[in-house]
Structures are given as C-alpha cells and as structure tokens.
Amino acid sequence: MTTTTDDERVRALWDAMTRAWAAGDAGAFAAVFAEDCDFTTVRGEKPPGRAGIAAGHDQLFRTAFHATRLEVRIRSVRLRRPDLATVDVESSVVAADGKTVADTHALAVVERLAHDGDDGTWLITAFHNMIPAPRPATPPAT
Secondary structure (H helix, E strand, O other), X not given: OOOOOHHHHHHHHHHHHHHHHHHOOHHHHHOOEEEEEEEEOOOOOOOEHHHHHHHHHHHHHHOOOXXXXXXXXXXXXXXXXXXXXXXXXXXXXXXXXXXXXXXXXXXXXXXXXXXXXXXXXXXXXXXXXXXXXXXXXXOOOO
C-alpha cells in the first residue's frame, strides 16, 4: 500500500496549478488557495482572497497569458509543523512557441486546514509573487 506524504500533497498543489493554467481555467487555478488567501501579485496588488485570484487570472488567461503554460520549479518545501509549510518556488510562463514570457519567484505559506473531523486539506494561505530583478553585472576580475 502506498501512502502520500505531506510533502507530496503540498507539491500536488503546484501540479494542479499548472494543469489549470494550461487549460486556462482560472477557477481551478484559484482552487488551491484558501478562501481568504493573502495573495500579492508581481505588481504588488492584493486581490481579495480566492475570488480575487480567480478574477485576476481569468483576465490574464483571456489576454496576456492566453494559450500559455506554467512551468514550476519547487526549490524547497519546509514542513514547519505538521499542519504548516513554506514553499519556495520559481515559475516561468511559456508561450506556445516555447519562448519564456515571464519568470517569477514566490514564497508561499501552505496550511493543512481541517474541517469537521477530517485530517485536513492542504491549501495555500499566503502567496507573495515577484519578478526577480536582473543580477548586476559582475565586474571583471583584475
């Protein structure tokens, strides 16, 4: 019998996110976030919870990120407590022709939220997304 670890359950949130992105399904994309998620966009905007995340991504999927896919590289999952983890993740938005449209980096807080006696569902409760600044050129060695 195989069991799914908490680490795998947390990583599965990003798997669901990438599938939803590829389908252009903003509701499914937002479903991995808690209803009251504290979400910060790459522009520093703060959409109101899951509904705001869905609305913002619906707009993106119909315009600038139409027919794109999300490639995710999880750098680390740190289980802080049995019900709390932080996730450090890099992502790329890739166009149909394979060109990268945007690179992002995020730090997320993920919690296991229990409901009516179940052992809880892992959901993202805080997500701070950014576009990394280019690294300054290294001065030549002398």
